[in-house]
Amino acid sequence: MKLDDGAALPLILGTLDDAKAEDTVVIDLTGKTSLADSMIITSGRSNRHVASIADRVIEALKESGQHGVKVEGMPHCDWVLIDAGDVIVHVFRPEVRHFYNLEKMWGGDRPGERAVS
Template sequence: MQSTELKAFVVDKVEDIKAKDVVVLDVTDKSNVTDYMVICTGTSNTHLRAIADNVVRSAKAVGIEPLGVEGRDSNEWVLVDLGDVILHVMQDVTREQYQLEKLWSEI
């Protein structure tokens, strides 16, 4: 799956679980680690895990093995690394604190 298709796939899967405030950042010219970052907000720690787990399960179902999943036991931030796309699922407070959209727009 090409990176643009993977980006659309991830956005579709987070929206399936009602993630809030989904933002896609194109970082192809800013990062040699990934092409896109998808950032979204979950309403609770259970919601964070459900969003991340849905993406992981769905990716595996189509033959994409995540490179890593971090923060599953966290109440604030779960990261799913799919190579060309990295998903950040965050609580409102954490998202406001780290402001990834602003950080990556200034690079």
């Protein structure tokens, strides 16, 4: 089972807000790649916070009926990737996020990309 189109993004953003994720950015991938429709990049203050954020997102997706969620990076929690099909979520420690700079790589500085407060 899968969430209705468009339902995963607001669910994930709400969960990130509840988990006190920081500097959340949503990048619209529609027409840029077939990987997903949206990419969310966010930060946790520490490895423990990154793990907690990722756990809460994964649990929220499962509770909403989303199956087949793929997760990478949980053992170290410097960077956790959650593939929820139409939405890809990257949860970083700030130093790691700065090093990889995915926002720049995926065109996060283009008009139309937005930071979520």
